[in-house]
Amino acid sequence: MERDTIIQHLGEEKKGPSPVVPPIVQTSLFVYPDLDSFWGTMFDPDSDKERYIYSRVGNPTLDVAAKKIAALEHTESALLFNSGMSAITSAMLSVLSQGGHVVYVDTIYGPSKHFIEEWLPRFGMTSTAVDGRDAEAVIAACRPETQLIYLESPSSIVFRLQDVSAICCFAKEKGIATLLDNSYASPLFQQPAAMGVDFVVHSATKYLAGHSDVVAGVVAGTRARMTKIMEQEGQWLGTLLPPFPAWLLLRGLRTLSIRMKAAQETGNAVCDFLKQRPEVEHVLHVGDSDYDQKELRDRQMSGTSSLLSFRPKVQDFERLKQFVHDLEIFQIGVSWGGFESLALPIPLKPGDEPSDWVIRLYCGLEDPVDLCKSLATSLEKNLR
Numbered sequence: 001m002e003r004d005t006i007i008q009h010l011g012e013e014k015k016g017p018s019p020v021v022p023p024i025v026q027t028s029l030f031v032y033p034d035l036d037s038f039w040g041t042m043f044d045p046d047s048d049k050e051r052y053i054y055s056r057v058g059n060p061t062l063d064v065a066a067k068k069i070a071a072l073e074h075t076e077s078a079l080l081f082n083s084g085m086s087a088i089t090s091a092m093l094s095v096l097s098q099g100g101h102v103v104y105v106d107t108i109y110g111p112s113k114h115f116i117e118e119w120l121p122r123f124g125m126t127s128t129a130v131d132g133r134d135a136e137a138v139i140a141a142c143r144p145e146t147q148l149i150y151l152e153s154p155s156s157i158v159f160r161l162q163d164v165s166a167i168c169c170f171a172k173e174k175g176i177a178t179l180l181d182n183s184y185a186s187p188l189f190q191q192p193a194a195m196g197v198d199f200v201v202h203s204a205t206k207y208l209a210g211h212s213d214v215v216a217g218v219v220a221g222t223r224a225r226m227t228k229i230m231e232q233e234g235q236w237l238g239t240l241l242p243p244f245p246a247w248l249l250l251r252g253l254r255t256l257s258i259r260m261k262a263a264q265e266t267g268n269a270v271c272d273f274l275k276q277r278p279e280v281e282h283v284l285h286v287g288d289s290d291y292d293q294k295e296l297r298d299r300q301m302s303g304t305s306s307l308l309s310f311r312p313k314v315q316d317f318e319r320l321k322q323f324v325h326d327l328e329i330f331q332i333g334v335s336w337g338g339f340e341s342l343a344l345p346i347p348l349k350p351g352d353e354p355s356d357w358v359i360r361l362y363c364g365l366e367d368p369v370d371l372c373k374s375l376a377t378s379l380e381k382n383l384r
């Protein structure tokens, strides 16, 4: 099946008259007609059937969406979590143990970085941050006790890429697990498992669900790895997604392909507009025709999206603040991937003075003509 057909139909095979939309199986547990079938479900690990017992460890509404995402990511299996962060931390904890070491890219999503730097040491684990643009540096940072290489390509805010195949090739040789946060590209524009990544994670809150009405996460990988997470971290930490948000995610997924197409067009249009502006020093956008990792981008990605940053020549915070306040259409807020455009000033070196500010823009599904007009007006007024 082709991707657009997978999204609409996989996991929804129908027998007889059926609702065209899968139901929300809003239940905490599943009951059985007799003890033999109950025990058979509980204790037959080789059973290929979905084993629904209790919604903390599995529910049919989740499986409809998870099957589609696994197929798009080219992995055997996928699990849905109650946030991107719980997907990320559950996947990490499934391969880490006391004394272990993590190599991670220095520009990953903030909370993931803080989990590695601040939480893991409480349990005897250490880590090394590396410039992910340099595959040799990633490899050189690995030690005999390294258990995980954490990638995010493109990374947050500055949108840097890692050479995923080169890093994974080394990791496989050494028996080191690899994780890649694929939230920016979605499985439509990048399939990390095909490049050797063991754990493909998503904040499904962003492009996958796409409507700013649900917080959710995904981990995709081999069946063995997913079963282990489901039975341990998922089960013990209680991190799986409840049925209703899973249903919202499923509803959002239906339009993923047309939304990503629009994202690519709008992201590139806004980037081209910003590049012409005298107030803009440079634009950080993966889809830029002058993007500095263009060759690597074209090798490992089939598209780019509408999340980008730019560095204004004016670095005075009060003026940057006013620039964001005066923007029309763009609203002030974190997150991204929904229908609505968002803008935020972000310091590249938090804590340092003077800070290096960029404006992060998420371009939503509005008309790019209006987005550019709004940017032009506020640039002229505040950053000239």
Ligand SMILES: *Cc1c(COP(=O)(O)O)cnc(C)c1O
Binding pocket: 083, 084, 085, 086, 109, 152, 156, 181, 183, 184, 202, 203, 204, 205, 206, 215, 216, 217, 335
């Ligand atoms: C938002 C985000 C996350 C965290 O996801 P939540 O769903 O908010 O928990 C992880 N990675 C990236 C790149 C993100 O942008």
